[in-house]
Amino acid sequence: MSTPLRDNEALQREWIDQYVEVNADQPELRRFAGIVGRVVTVNWNGKAIVDFQDGGWYDITASTEFLRKLDPETGKAKYKNVNTAQPIPDKRA
Numbered sequence: 001m002s003t004p005l006r007d008n009e010a011l012q013r014e015w016i017d018q019y020v021e022v023n024a025d026q027p028e029l030r031r032f033a034g035i036v037g038r039v040v041t042v043n044w045n046g047k048a049i050v051d052f053q054d055g056g057w058y059d060i061t062a063s064t065e066f067l068r069k070l071d072p073e074t075g076k077a078k079y080k081n082v083n084t085a086q087p088i089p090d091k092r093a
Contacts (some may be wrong), residue, residue: 004044011042011062019075020050020067022060029066032058036070036078053080 016039024033037050040057047059048067060066070078 008042008044008046011046011048015039015042015048015062015067019070019072019079020048021070023066023068026066029060036075038075038079038081039067051081 018039020037020039021035022029022032022037024030032052035052037052037058039062040049040051042048042062043059045059046062048062049057050060050067051057
């Protein structure tokens with residue numbers, strides 16, 4: 001029997017720390033076309049929280065209809081973690 005907790009845990013196991021690209025056929029996702037993101041977590045609404053390297057995190061349905069997983073090596077090579085939230089930011093002089 002499936003429960004919301006088990007469903008969410010399965011989505012988390014499947015999507016967290018995956019490198020992804022959006023399905024650019026979805027009109028609301030076209031602005032992210034060609035940009036590699038990393039799934040930070042999956043929330044209780046089944047949305048993948050994706051970091052697209054621009055300082056913001058975006059919630060996108062955790063589904064192959066909206067996101068395409070990349071090979072880990074390819075994703076890591078294309079993902080540049082430069083403007084994202086950091087646990088302890090560097091001090092500016």
